[in-house]
Every structure is written in structure tokens, then in C-alpha cells.
């Protein structure tokens with residue numbers, strides 16, 4: 153059989169000589185390693201096409217460079233090497249390289265009281281770029297938590313006081329009667345509303361970090377928020393969770409402020425934007441607050 157010369161359309165001249173900002177592939181399936189765990193990920197890989205005369209980039213070269221991610225723990229140095237390879241294989245065509253990896257971190261979390269533990273997933277995106285020889289990494293992390301409305305708690309307390317006035321009006325207080333009343337449904341005639349909430353963290357990292365501070369940022373955010381959602385739960389854990397929520401009333405504004413203060417102290421982060429979303433049970437819409445630090449558009 154005659155050897156065929158395969159047509160190479162990408163190597164042709166472009167009909168419209170025009171550079172492009174980003175060209176590549178989105179949603180590439182690949183396994184990545186983080187902290188010794190193999191995670192299923194989706195990658196977006198691209199370069200700028202600065203040579204406006206060139207018809208196209210070489211998609212397969214970007215795809216093949218992603219193989220580096222299979223064997224080595226994700227780190228800033230590894231991301232940089234992949235981006236360098238994007239540029240080396242597009243010499244004369246591209247000046248900027250981009251890589252976005254979306255995955256879910258799986259962390260084992262202990263129960264509040266019982267000796268149990270269970271797994272929790274945290275959606276994570278790692279966005280790396282090499283633009284005009286400047287390397288940047290940005291992390292996006294979703295952290296779920298529980299929030300109880302402080303206003304609803306105050307309104308409930310008022311109703312409980314009113315019920316107490318009604319039930320104990322004009323009679324001497326007996327310790328046993330009050331104790332029994334407190335243990336009855338009348339003692340908690342109204343309950344404040346709570347909601348499953350989500351903190352969306354967008355973090356710009358210091359340029360010379362050895363590791364991606366994903367776990368540290370999650371731990372710092374959960375510590376600041378105080379009431380992370382739980383995994384394995386026995387009644388003792390649920391009671392401890394109820395107490396933690398009662399001691400941790402917060403509006404979305406409170407949550408955003410706490411995260412701002414905590415992330416400023418978190419190592420390796422030089423700018424951030426946070427958005428907290430309280431999926432209200434009071435309404436069918438959400439309460440949302442945003443806060444940023446050192447953040448201007450990249």
C-alpha cells in the first residue's frame with residue numbers, strides 16, 4: 153500500500169490573519185494525583201494563537217503534555233512544566249498558555265463526638281497560566297457549611313419568653329415545673345431556621361509555593377465558619393451539632409467577614425475573593441455576600 157501524506161490543515165495559512173486569545177480543548181478526562189490520592193478530573197488546556205497567519209494550533213501536542221499529570225502529585229512546579237511544554241510545542245505560534253483542572257477533593261472528616269468518620273467531597277478548580285513568562289496559579293474551592301439565622305433565633309426566643317409568660321402567669325415558680333416545661337414542646341415553641349450554605353473561595357497563590365494549599369485553605373475556612381457540614385452522625389454528634397449551631401448564629405455577611413479575616417492569615421495566599429451563599433429555608437431565594445482582598449481583575 154502506498155504511504156499517504158496526511159493533509160495538515162493546521163499548518164495552512166489562515167484566510168483571516170487574526171491572532172486569537174485562547175485556543176485549545178475543554179473537558180478532557182484525566183486522572184490526577186493529589187496528596188497521594190488518584191482523583192478523576194476534567195482539564196481545559198489552551199494557548200494563545202499569536203501568529204494570526206497560522207490557521208490553527210496543534211491540539212494533540214497539548215493533549216499529550218497532560219500525560220505529565222498522571223504520575224506526579226499536583227504542584228505549582230508540575231503545572232508550570234505542563235504549561236512550558238504547551239509553549240515549547242507551539243514555538244512561533246503562542247506566547248501564553250493556560251491549564252484549568254477541575255476535580256473533587258475527597259477528605260475524611262471525624263464526627264464531633266463519636267469515634268466515627270466519613271468522607272466529604274470539595275469541588276476544586278486549579279487554574280494555572282503562563283502569560284508573558286509570568287506564572288500564576290489560582291484555586292477555586294467550594295466549602296459547604298451550616299448557618300443559623302440570628303434574627304430568626306431572636307424572634308424564636310421572644311416567642312419562647314411569651315409562652316413562658318402565658319404558662320406561668322400568676323403562679324409561684326417551682327424548679328421541677330420549669331424543668332419539665334423546658335423539656336416539653338412548649339419550651340421550644342418556635343425554632344430558628346438554618347440552611348445548608350456554601351462558601352466559594354477564589355484564591356490567588358504566592359508565586360513560589362512548593363505545594364497547593366488546598367487542604368489548609370479548606371481547614372482554615374471551616375474553622376472560621378465554625379459549623380462545617382458533617383459526615384457520619386450518631387445522636388451524640390447531632391446534639392453537639394445543634395449546640396454548635398446555636399452558639400454560631402450568622403448572617404451571610406458574618407460568614408463573608410469571618411472568611412476574609414481567616415484567609416488573610418492563611419499561608420501562601422496573596423489575594424482572594426469569597427462569595428457565600430446561604431440557601432435560605434425562609435425563602436426560595438438565596439442570601440449572598442461577597443468580599444475580596446488585594447483583588448483586581450487579572
Ligand SMILES: Nc1nc2c(ncn2[C@@H]2O[C@H](COP(=O)(O)OP(=O)(O)OP(=O)(O)O)[C@@H](O)[C@H]2O)c(=O)[nH]1
Pocket residue numbers: 160161162207208209210211212213
Ligand atoms: N487546530 C484545530 N485542530 C482540530 C480542531 N478540531 C479537530 N482538530 C484535530 O486535532 C488533530 C490534532 O492536530 P495536530 O496536533 O496538529 O495533529 P498532527 O498534525 O498529527 O500533530 P503534529 O505533527 O504534532 O502537528 C487534527 O487531526 C485536527 O484536525 C480544531 O478546531 N482546531
